[in-house]
Amino acid sequence: MSKENITMEDRIETAIRNTQDLYLSDTLPWVVGYSGGKDSTATLQLIWKAIAALPVDKRSKPIHVISTDTLVENPVVAIWVTNSLIAMQKAATEQEMPIIPHRLTPKLEDRFWVNLIGRGYPAPRPLFRWCTSRLKINASNTFITELANNQGEAILVLGSRKAESQARDKVLARYENSTRELLSRNADANLDRVWVYTPVSTWTSDDVWEYLIENENPWNYDNIELFHIYRGATPDAECPLVVDKSTPSCGDSRFGCFVCTMVSEDKSMQAMIQNDEDRRWMMPLLSFRNEYLKTEGDRGLREFTKMGGSLQLQFLGVKSGGRTAPSRPGKVVSEKVVRRLTSTSDGEEGYPMPNRKVLVLETRVVEGDGETRETTYKIEKIATLVHGPYTQNYREAMLEALLRAQETIRNNLPESISEFSIITPEELEEIRRIWVIQKREFEDSVPDIFLRATGKAYPIPELDETTPFRPEDIRLLRDVCMDMAIDSPQSGPLDSKQLLFTVLRNQLGIQHSYRGAIRRVGLHGELEDMLETRSFDNEDEALDFALQRKAGGNELMYEMRDASDVFAYIPEEQPAQELEV
Template structure:
């Protein structure tokens, strides 16, 4: 997402007015050609702002009676966006909504968020997913693709079809240019390309041939029609290092902020968050973001095996070569991440400027979901989340007490830990067995109890990590020996069959 780097001679010598007039006329022709609703992807960045301005300007020139179909503006908030950008986009959407009403334009802004079960903190702190990596990018699908695609599919179900208006440009990257050229060959109507991932939807990219400098020329010389400041947008860009814009993500081929400046502040798909670091360095008023940057850097460790269970999520042991592939974060690690997050949130609320005094780094809905996961799926029946919340915020957790039949008090946990004599694996297994039995205790029919107990025993079967590693290596060796001798056994059977009398 870069700022202008040279004085541009834009649009191949055509005047800005001529280029805008030609494009807005094209927009009007496409808009009035059918009843198919439009969906504009808006990230708050320069490219999406430019296309929304073009559509807005085009619709203003139409008679009111021709402004028939809705233009849905969608912006996906992952709930871990850079707080400065998230605030910018939220305010822009509200300003946009009011301006559209005043100007009688059928433009409907929508802020989309992932389902609570799909958020970053619910998966990392609740389920224990390790911080995202290029080979385990669990965040993109859940936090970006699903919310936008769900909205678009709903529009398609209601209207039979939808047209996506996106600020994608060929100059963003060679890969983007190749992908756009491929779709361009398959265009079913003028300027409309098929969307390979969303049936019954087409893509319109009005600024696909614009350069970076041409986008900025347009934004700096054309007033924002919904009353937001494009100069403030430029200032926000200048406050961080040059890079790529975070686009609306509707499929796995779209770059998902991993190389972008303004993406998720928790992103570990890049070596460092240059944008947040630059913001803090360039503006002392943004020093309040320092705890966020510190937490992000703490998440981003090259070898986090000491933070993760040696077993996978279901308790199995997985090898890569001869070494163990570690599974989810341990209970201790997840509790530490929660403490660090709540501590950062509490510090920002107490020491940040007035506009961030109510900042939510994690929502109450996410905390409730994490609590449920810890107690009912992880069998961590000591129910430690309310205690951690009180410890780090100084306030009582506002959640209702869980079923007393499913939780254990501090005294009971201490007795169990004492009985296990410091053996953490034995403690967690015994605790899980107790949790399973207590859960089935209140059921009229206890069908399935023994199966659940057996799963718990299998998960806690090993003495320690070294024992599990040795067992997995032995199992691997046996499989290799069987694979080696199986062809010999088959050949022997074939020989016996050949010698048998007809």
């Protein structure tokens, strides 16, 4: 059959025939990835209809349908998927289908609010995308891996599609008389015993919609309603008939986590709220995302130490005339601070504050022509501290705002939705445990925040684990620190009084951790380390301390000298190549 004569009916028949042949060819269990979107719905519908056409005694191989709920999905889509899985289970039983739906969720310690608000991870960004594996990949991979290990191998069915229409018919023709050729090896090394089958990979977005609208859903769910969800997620609330490549399609709508910061704004949720008055109850979610989940300009909301309390330096290229110095070949393997060239923050626009201009020995390794070459440069750079987790104040503010948003939504839910939660009680209690036990924030502020935000008493009055101090005692310590007359300019997210309170509270926590021990070996070392590495009046002091330690403990010169004097400071046994900046 020539590609000009291949119709949509031909594609459907070929996909169903291939699916049946593949299903009957071996005993490997199947796993179908289902997100509730159009592609995964079309894929599952094809699989369902193909297997339903087989005699009941041939439907012996289980087909697991897995849907991973990150618990921060677009609520409309999350509710749609949950109800779809319920309908799927009922229909599979009634129709004697070997289909087993599973709703997967992340482990408690992997969940979004536990890491963002509990541990203080900054909102995900390209260089720190901590959410994807924790929320989506881990749960599904664990399920698939366990199944493959038990059965030897497994087949993963996905709704992935290719965009090239010319390749579409070529692949169809090649697959007409094959079964194993329909499969491909999984690109993920962790799933090397899992084959991949993509029955709609050659379909266009409009092929998918045509199939869904013109063919009844086999688990008695409404594909037209799915179409309306997509239409409502486009700014103009339209899904036009596509007549050429310039016409937009409903397939351009994208759903996902409403907290996603990999995109600048959640256009699908904005469009839903704009286009449908019955969905304006989601407005508090959109407002929370836009106000609190920022990936730019959040430096002042984060501690100047890393998660474990360490200081990490970052060296930035010096700009000259608005341009950064030319890049040097190779990979940086070491940076040694030789001289501090300024004693105060450099006020040039574009650098994080506070910062210092320093002279650095930068060693780079260049690989090429079968050999490795190492080159060391003397170069001026701007040193600053890498900021770590969100501060306690900001984490507490986020939690209160989130709980208030949840209360507002619950008071404005449409009749079609009986209950709704943004954050679960288990997540709240895990956040509480992290704050009190891991971060030594003995104020135990979660119950008070919950009361302020909801007007209700927190349901769990005490932590399961014994807390060393009463919250009111720690609040008294904080009040005493805030009343102290400390004359030190603030630099960084916390002032000197807040820093003093944090150090004292941590020292109390360290002392308590040795309580009851027969030998307190290590106690003095931990206390001294806390005083040495955390007792700063402000971020400027912390930056100077980190630079001095980076220089090997040698006292750094503060004043800027003549360039020849500066370069002469480099020890002769460490020859370096000078580079103009």
